[in-house]
Amino acid sequence: MIYIFYILFIGFFILDFFLLHKRNNDIFNYFQIMFLLVGLSINSYFISHLSIQSSDKVELILLSIFFSLSSYFAYLNILAFISRSGSFLILIAYFQKKEKLINVDEIFKIKMRINELKKKNFIYKKDQKYILTNKGKIFLKLYLLFIHLFRIEVVG
Amino acid sequence: MIFFVSIFVTQFMCEKKIFYTRFFNFLILNLFLFFSVYLIFDLNYKFINFLFCLSLIFSWSGLIIHLSNSIVLSLLNLVNKNDIIHDENIFDLYNQDDKYKKRVLALINGEYLFERNNQINFNTNFKNKMILHLILFLKK
Numbered sequence: 170m171i172y173i174f175y176i177l178f179i180g181f182f183i184l185d186f187f188l189l190h191k192r193n194n195d196i197f198n199y200f201q202i203m204f205l206l207v208g209l210s211i212n213s214y215f216i217s218h219l220s221i222q223s224s225d226k227v228e229l230i231l232l233s234i235f236f237s238l239s240s241y242f243a244y245l246n247i248l249a250f251i252s253r254s255g256s257f258l259i260l261i262a263y264f265q266k267k268e269k270l271i272n273v274d275e276i277f278k279i280k281m282r283i284n285e286l287k288k289k290n291f292i293y294k295k296d297q298k299y300i301l302t303n304k305g306k307i308f309l310k311l312y313l314l315f316i317h318l319f320r321i322e323v324v325g
Numbered sequence: 326m327i328f329f330v331s332i333f334v335t336q337f338m339c340e341k342k343i344f345y346t347r348f349f350n351f352l353i354l355n356l357f358l359f360f361s362v363y364l365i366f367d368l369n370y371k372f373i374n375f376l377f378c379l380s381l382i383f384s385w386s387g388l389i390i391h392l393s394n395s396i397v398l399s400l401l402n403l404v405n406k407n408d409i410i411h412d413e414n415i416f417d418l419y420n421q422d423d424k425y426k427k428r429v430l431a432l433i434n435g436e437y438l439f440e441r442n443n444q445i446n447f448n449t450n451f452k453n454k455m456i457l458h459l460i461l462f463l464k465k
Contacts (some may be wrong), residue, residue, distance in 0.1 A: 175376055186463075225369070232373050240380035246387025251463050256394060256428050261464075263438055263447040264457045273421045282397050283412055291397075292404055299409045301401070309405055312398045321392050324427050325399040 171219075174212040174233055181208070182244050196248045205237055256324075348386055349452070355382050 181204050189198060216229045250257065255276040262268045286292045291305035301309065316323060359378045368374055392398065403409070403418050429445065432438045437456075439448045447453070 171370070172372065175373060229370065229373075232370065232377055236373070236377045236380050239377070239384040243380055243383035243387050246384070246391055249391065250387075251460070254394065255396070256432065257460055257464075259425075259428055260432060260437055260447070260457060261460065263432075263445065266447075268445070271425075273425050276425065277396055277419070277421050279396070279400070279416055279419060279421065280412065282400055283415060285397055286400060286404070291401055297410050299404050301405055305401055305405075308398070309401050312392060312395075312402070315388075315392050319389065321389060322431075323393055323399065324424070324431050325393065325395045325397075 171216065171229060174208065174215075175236065178208060178237060178240065182240070185244075186248070190248055190252075194252055196245055196252065201241065205241060209234060209237055348390075351386065352382055 185198075185201060185204075189195070189200065212233050213230050216226050216233070219226065221229075258276050259268075259271065262271045286305070289304075290302050291308065292299050292301055294300070315321065355378065359375065362368065363371060363375075400415060400419065403415065407414070407418055409415055409418070429438065433440055433445070436448055436450075437453055438445050440446075447457075
């Protein structure tokens with residue numbers, strides 16, 4: 170019975186992908202968060218009423234929370250790659266032998282990404298110059314920290 | 326623990342490479358360590374632990390690939406380093422053609438593409454074909 174939560178959770182991702190993401194191409198929606206919270210609450214309630222040791226109950230609840238958060242994060246990343254990855258577009262073009270038709274503007278979509286930076290409040294324009302917001306500064310610091318800490322090679 | 330050992334080996338001990346070119350090493354290492362622990366110790370809730378291990382593999386891989394490939398974060402860094410007045414300045418500074426070449430080179434290093442006689446082609450082995458079919462199915 171304790172496996173039902175995990176099966177439902179994976180099933181939800183599959184449904185969300187084919188029914189919601191394919192239709193409107195959104196990566197994030199509030200329905201996902203709602204499912205996560207409701208699913209975790211029901212699962213925790215169910216586990217707390219099982220006739221097993223308290224330490225096992227805590228272990229199972231923590232496992233379900235960590236599993237949900239990490240798999241949800243992985244799912245969002247997968248959606249982002251599928252809908253936005255430039256490297257995937259390059260690979261597909263070479264795989265289909267259409268590399269001569271590659272449009273670099275289509276791969277990088279710089280204008281769209283600049284608008285995204287403005288829309289997500291990472292940058293703003295002051296005295297005809299772009300400036301980072303506090304949110305932008307925090308994200309940039311985290312980005313640079315991760316890049317250096319984990320020796321990540323940047324191709325973006 | 327298994328997860329941290331795999332991160333340590335792939336991030337700190339491997340040569341600095343693009344993550345998606347060594348994702349399979351990370352995946353195999355993680356699964357190998359998981360099954361080693363599974364055989365040596367008597368784990369509770371083995372299936373749930375296995376699912377948790379898989380979710381960690383994919384979330385970590387997603388994070389690293391995202392940081393490596395993110396154009397938005399690269400642009401943010403660019404804006405921070407330079408006095409950018411018009412959007413056109415960003416286009417000049419970003420240099421799409423150079424970035425494109427860098428990505429193609431990364432794909433060659435990852436053995437997804439290969440270069441022969443100044444011609445770049447898709448490397449049609451079983452793994453690459455499976456990945457491409459999966460991507461195409463998901464992108465449809």
